[in-house]
Amino acid sequence: MSADEDPGPPPPPPRLRVAVVGAGPAGIYTAEALTRQQEVPVAVDLIDRLPTPFGLVRHGIAPDHPKMRAIRDTLHRALDHPAVRFVGNVEIGRDLSCPELHAAVDAVVYTYGAALDRQLGIPGEELPGSLAATALVAWYTGHPDADRARVEAALARARSVVVVGVGNVALDVARVLARTPAELESTDMPQHVLDALAAAPVEHVTVLGRRGPAQATFTTQELRELGELAEADVLVDPADLELDAAAEERVAADRVVSRNLAVLRDWAAHTAQPGRATVTLRFFARPVRLLGEDRVTGVEVERTVVDADGRASGTGETTVLPADLVVRSVGYRGGELPELPLDPRRGTVPNDLGRVLRGGAPSPGEYVAGWIKRGPTGVVGTNKHDARETVATLLADVAAGVVRPGGGEDDDLVAALRANGADPVLLEDWRAIDAAEVALGATHGRARTTLHEWESLLAAVKEAAARTR
Numbered sequence: 128m129s130a131d132e133d134p135g136p137p138p139p140p141p142r143l144r145v146a147v148v149g150a151g152p153a154g155i156y157t158a159e160a161l162t163r164q165q166e167v168p169v170a171v172d173l174i175d176r177l178p179t180p181f182g183l184v185r186h187g188i189a190p191d192h193p194k195m196r197a198i199r200d201t202l203h204r205a206l207d208h209p210a211v212r213f214v215g216n217v218e219i220g221r222d223l224s225c226p227e228l229h230a231a232v233d234a235v236v237y238t239y240g241a242a243l244d245r246q247l248g249i250p251g252e253e254l255p256g257s258l259a260a261t262a263l264v265a266w267y268t269g270h271p272d273a274d275r276a277r278v279e280a281a282l283a284r285a286r287s288v289v290v291v292g293v294g295n296v297a298l299d300v301a302r303v304l305a306r307t308p309a310e311l312e313s314t315d316m317p318q319h320v321l322d323a324l325a326a327a328p329v330e331h332v333t334v335l336g337r338r339g340p341a342q343a344t345f346t347t348q349e350l351r352e353l354g355e356l357a358e359a360d361v362l363v364d365p366a367d368l369e370l371d372a373a374a375e376e377r378v379a380a381d382r383v384v385s386r387n388l389a390v391l392r393d394w395a396a397h398t399a400q401p402g403r404a405t406v407t408l409r410f411f412a413r414p415v416r417l418l419g420e421d422r423v424t425g426v427e428v429e430r431t432v433v434d435a436d437g438r439a440s441g442t443g444e445t446t447v448l449p450a451d452l453v454v455r456s457v458g459y460r461g462g463e464l465p466e467l468p469l470d471p472r473r474g475t476v477p478n479d480l481g482r483v484l485r486g487g488a489p490s491p492g493e494y495v496a497g498w499i500k501r502g503p504t505g506v507v508g509t510n511k512h513d514a515r516e517t518v519a520t521l522l523a524d525v526a527a528g529v530v531r532p533g534g535g536e537d538d539d540l541v542a543a544l545r546a547n548g549a550d551p552v553l554l555e556d557w558r559a560i561d562a563a564e565v566a567l568g569a570t571h572g573r574a575r576t577t578l579h580e581w582e583s584l585l586a587a588v589k590e591a592a593a594r595t596r
Contacts, residue, residue, distance in 0.1 A: 141533030142168045143525060144232040146540065148219055148464075149239035150175035151182020152202065152507050153497025156514035157236050159205040164518070167525055167532065171211045172232065172540050177271065178216040178552040178584045179560060180206060182240060184507065186270045189299040190314035190577075191306060198507055206554060214541065215552035216585070220465035222549035223540075231539040234492045234521055234530050237483070238514075241461040241474055241498040247291065251417030252455075256281050260296050260456035267303060267324070269317045269577030271584060279319075282327045285452035289426050291414055292456035293336035293343040300454050301332045302352060305359040305406050315568065315575040332359075332406045333448060337413035337431055338439045340367065340384075340391055341374035346506070347386040354394065359404040365395040367410040373435040413439065417453055426450045459503040467493075475502050481517030482524075491529050494521055552588060559591030560584055 145161060147154045150173045158171045179185060181199045188195045206213050219228060228235055244259035246252060258281055265273040288304055290297050303311070308325035316324075336343055353361050368391055370378065378385050391408065399405050411431045418425040430444040460474025468485055470477055476495045477484040483493035496517040497510050505513075524530045544551050552560075560578065568575040578584050 140168055142170045143234065143530070143532040144170050144172070144539075145521070146172045146174055146228055146232040146235045148174050148228075148235060148237045149182065149497070149499075150177075150180040150213060150215065151238065151240055151497070152184060152198075153240065153500075153510040153514055154182070154236075154238035155180070155202045155205045156511045157238055157496050157518060158208070158211045159511075160515045160518040161521075162205070162208045162210045164522065166522060169210055173206070173211055173213050174217050174219065175213075175215045176218045176239075178581075178588070179557060180213055180215065185577075186265060186268045187296075188268075188507075189264075189303055190268060190316045191303060191311060192299075193314070195507075206557075212541075213552075213554045213557055214544070215557060217544060217549055217551050222544055222547055225464075225466040227543055227547075228540075229492060231543050233532055234494065234524075236481075236494040236496055236517060236521070237464065237467060237476065237499055238495070238497045239461075239464065239499055241459040241503045243460050243462045243474070244455065245458040245460055247414060247455050247457060249414055249416055251419065251423070254417055254419050254423045255421070256284075256419070256423030256451060257417055257453045257455070260290075260292070260300055260454050261459070263300055263454055264296065267316055267320050269315075269320065269579035271579060271581045273579070275319070279323045281452050282323055284328070284422075286328045287331045287449045288329055288333070288452045288454065289414070289448055289450040290332060290334045290454045290456060292458075293334060293338075293345055293408075293410075294456060294458075295345050295349045297334055297454075297456035298345050298349045298353060300456060301334050301406055302356065304329050305332050305353075305356050305404050307358050310357055313573055315564070315573065315577050317577050317579040318571065319579075330404050332404070333450075334406065334408050335412045335414060335426075335428065336408070336410045338433050338437065339370065339374055339410050340388060340408075341370060341377045342433065342437050343384075343387065343410075345387070347383060347390060350387055350390050353406055354390070356404075356406070359406050360397055360399055361394045362397050362399060362405055362407045363391050363394045364409065367408075368392055368395055371433075371435075373437075374433070377437075411439075413441065414453075415441070415445065417450075418447065423450055423453050426453055459498065461499045461502075473502060475499055481520040491524070550585075552585075556588040556591070560587045562591070563587035 147157050158173050161169045184199045244261040266278040290301050412428045414426045415429045416427040426448045429441045431439040433439050463469045478495050481494045482489040494517050496514045564575045
């Protein structure tokens with residue numbers, strides 16, 4: 128090249144190709160944090176086992192919470208970014224191994240959450256009529272893996288229901304079961320869910336907390352919504368609201384707990400009205416045994432006391448609550464992904480600021496965010512800060528040369544999936560599912576009705592593809 132010949136612009140720097148495994152809030156916020164930064168050009172593949180994005184926003188938040196579920200409109204903006212590609216209907220470990228995934232990209236962020244339930248560990252828990260909240264929530268939100276037969280058989284005889292746990296999911300379950308058909312009619316629940324809930328003979332719902340109201344983890348908004356039920360009365364025993372000095376200190380120091388106590392004290396004067404369902408919040412009570420032979424008929428409950436550190440212990444004083452259905456809502460835990468380490472006690476992947484640890488040492492190019500990183504804590508928005516922390520860690524590793532951009536071409540991942548016989552659902556395919564749900568909802572006078580079967584979801588994709596040929 129001569130001295131005066133123009134060499135032209137330098138080639139663009141290679142893009143950092145990142146696979147994010149899990150397209151729920153944590154995964155989408157991770158994609159958003161990667162595309163908003165300016166230091167490193169990126170391309171993000173947002174992978175999910177389901178053919179639909181949004182994770183627990185779609186299949187966790189109760190359908191009678193339309194404002195909360197509208198969060199997905201905000202999340203969708205991240206999917207529309209040109210540097211983000213949604214790749215649904217793909218299961219890591221089945222359609223693609225972890226080594227194959229790493230070969231196609233420069234870094235992987237695992238954000239697949241904590242979808243498994245925790246058990247009570249008491250006799251009778253295996254009886255028909257005993258369900259995990261995860262099973263009931265999956266059913267009423269239209270998750271394609273929901274066990275319809277088991278849930279609907281349990282609901283068909285459920286006159287008295289006991290919900291174990293005092294978090295937001297427990298309140299969601301109690302509220303949905305106590306609602307009238309008219310209150311649920313406008314939701315995006317599948318029609319078979321609406322029909323089964325309308326036919327369920329629920330008259331009494333009791334929510335059990337093993338500790339006191341000062342230790343309950345529900346939010347005030349969720350709590351207040353119980354008081355807005357059209358045909359159900361909320362009951363609280365005033366004796367459960369008599370707090371010791373340690374609990375009073377907690378109330379004084381925490382505004383959420385203080386607001387919760389104010390709501391509960393308003394309800395303490397309520398009495399059951401004839402012809403109306405009841406939702407009873409009962410504290411200082413833990414189940415010690417589920418009763419019944421062929422199915423659940425009751426719950427043996429032990430009175431507890433709570434010490435100054437917030438730990439509950441039994442008093443030996445027991446009572447029996449009639450129950451046709453028991454729903455445990457005592458926490459979530461993460462499941463194993465092939466070839467990824469998991470702390471079995473915590474149900475999380477060992478990590479340091481999002482870096483996956485193998486044998487106590489950082490594993491180059493592997494990261495976590497969301498519940499699989501920190502455990503099932505916080506609200507949807509908590510995942511935004513969490514994702515940003517992980518992305519900052521990833522970018523620091525790029526700056527240090529631990530992770531090097533340029534290891535994969537744009538179509539490596541999808542090409543590898545199709546070579547393995549997988550049928551990935553991309554963004555336009557998801558739009559076809561979205562349109563089909565809106566169209567189905569319109570036939571019932573609703574904004575949307577959730578497609579709940581794998582076959583229906585994938586058929587919507589194929590029908591849309593056939594129309595464009």
